[in-house]
Amino acid sequence: MAKFLKYMKWTIRILLVLFVLGFLHYTLPQHDIVRITNTYNRLTTVGPENSWAYSAPDSGTAESTSTRDIRFIDAAFDGGKVIVYRNEDTGWVWPPYFKYDSSNLQAEATNLKSSGTEAKWVVVTHYGWRIPLLSIYPNAVAVREATGPDETIIPWVNIVVLIFLVFIVIMVRRMWAQFWERTVEPAAANVEEAWDSAETRATGFWGRIRRMFGGK
Amino acid sequence: MIGLIRLAVVGFVLLTVVYVLVSIYSRSVRRERLEKEWDTDPANEGRLPDERTAFIEAGMQAYRHSLRRRLIVLVYVVPLAAAAVTAYLVNW
Numbered sequence: 001m002a003k004f005l006k007y008m009k010w011t012i013r014i015l016l017v018l019f020v021l022g023f024l025h026y027t028l029p030q031h032d033i034v035r036i037t038n039t040y041n042r043l044t045t046v047g048p049e050n051s052w053a054y055s056a057p058d059s060g061t062a063e064s065t066s067t068r069d070i071r072f073i074d075a076a077f078d079g080g081k082v083i084v085y086r087n088e089d090t091g092w093v094w095p096p097y098f099k100y101d102s103s104n105l106q107a108e109a110t111n112l113k114s115s116g117t118e119a120k121w122v123v124v125t126h127y128g129w130r131i132p133l134l135s136i137y138p139n140a141v142a143v144r145e146a147t148g149p150d151e152t153i154i155p156w157v158n159i160v161v162l163i164f165l166v167f168i169v170i171m172v173r174r175m176w177a178q179f180w181e182r183t184v185e186p187a188a189a190n191v192e193e194a195w196d197s198a199e200t201r202a203t204g205f206w207g208r209i210r211r212m213f214g215g216k
Numbered sequence: 217m218i219g220l221i222r223l224a225v226v227g228f229v230l231l232t233v234v235y236v237l238v239s240i241y242s243r244s245v246r247r248e249r250l251e252k253e254w255d256t257d258p259a260n261e262g263r264l265p266d267e268r269t270a271f272i273e274a275g276m277q278a279y280r281h282s283l284r285r286r287l288i289v290l291v292y293v294v295p296l297a298a299a300a301v302t303a304y305l306v307n308w
Contacts (some may be wrong), residue, residue: 054217092219098303141306175241182244 027095028161030138031153034075034083035119039110041071044135047068053128053136055088062181069184071102075124075139076116078149085126085140095127097141109143121146123153227295235291242288243279249273 038094045067046054055066071087088105090099091140099105116122234302250272254260279285 092223096299096302097306098299100304101307104307175237178241178244178248182248 024162026129027127028158029125029141029155031155032075032077032083032124032126033121033149033153034077034124034153035116036073036075036109036113036122036124036143037082038074039072039106040074041069041106044068044070049132050136053131053134054086055139056091056093071106072137073106073124075122080120084137085124085128086137087140089109092137097127097139097140099141105140105143109140112143112145119149121149121151123151231292231295235288238288238291239285242285243276246279247272247276 054070066186072086073085074082076082076086087102087109088099089102090097092098109122112120124140124141125142126138127142129136130138151164220306253275254268254271
């Protein structure tokens with residue numbers, strides 16, 4: 001039984017870590033160096049299985065929950081592999097890109113289109129995943145001309161955001177510890193004293209609650 | 217546009233909660249430090265509890281006018297600045 005609980009605990013922990021990592025990987029910006037081959041829009045049906053990967057229906061491009069006219073950008077990598085981006089406004093809540101210039105972005109992407117013989121390399125900043133099975137596409141956020149197919153890009157935004165998130169986690173833990181030490185423990189001690197003097201159980205209700213949350 | 221107003225209202229409420237929590241935390245840390253300062257100073261041995269309370273209250277009074285307490289307003293400023301910079305970089 002104890003072994004089973006241990007496995008359970010670790011499974012939940014690992015799932016939680018994977019979920020957080022996946023969430024960050026989906027949301028944080030990434031850069032691709034590609035050659036834009038086509039830009040277009042097409043009517044796209046958004047269903048319950050993939051609507052989470054599209055923008056909220058009220059964020060601009062089309063005001064329907066199921067069928068929308070969505071802009072797409074086709075591109076090819078240096079090696080010949082291809083990728084398709086969607087180009088949608090993000091709306092105002094999540095993910096927090098505050099993007100509302102999809103039309104302009106589409107025009108810029110069209111302007112940077114090039115053929116295989118005289119390739120023009122473009123850095124596409126995007127977030128999201130391409131999963132063909134679910135018909136989901138990464139959302140392009142910005143395009144600019146690259147210096148070449150092997151330009152090195154330092155992901156400054158990700159560095160800053162991750163450092164900030166670590167800072168938040170540390171602060172929350174410290175605040176929680178402070179709250180516990182200064183508010184809960186004295187209160188628990190008071191209650192325990194009162195209970196002890198009334199000749200009730202030596203552990204006390206708060207003592208048990210405290211142990212439940214891992215206190216001593 | 218409605219979305220922006222909603223974000224502003226909800227964001228303000230959430231940040232106010234964060235502001236209050238950070239204020240409580242910061243005050244608590246300061247009070248704890250003052251208590252420890254008094255308790256570890258050998259000169260204070262045998263002095264009255266009233267004096268200890270007065271010392272701590274004086275310290276908290278000073279805290280109320282400190283730069284540190286005023287800096288908590290960054291809780292509002294930093295997210296707003298981050299959102300503005302993001303919107304600027306993404307759309308221009």
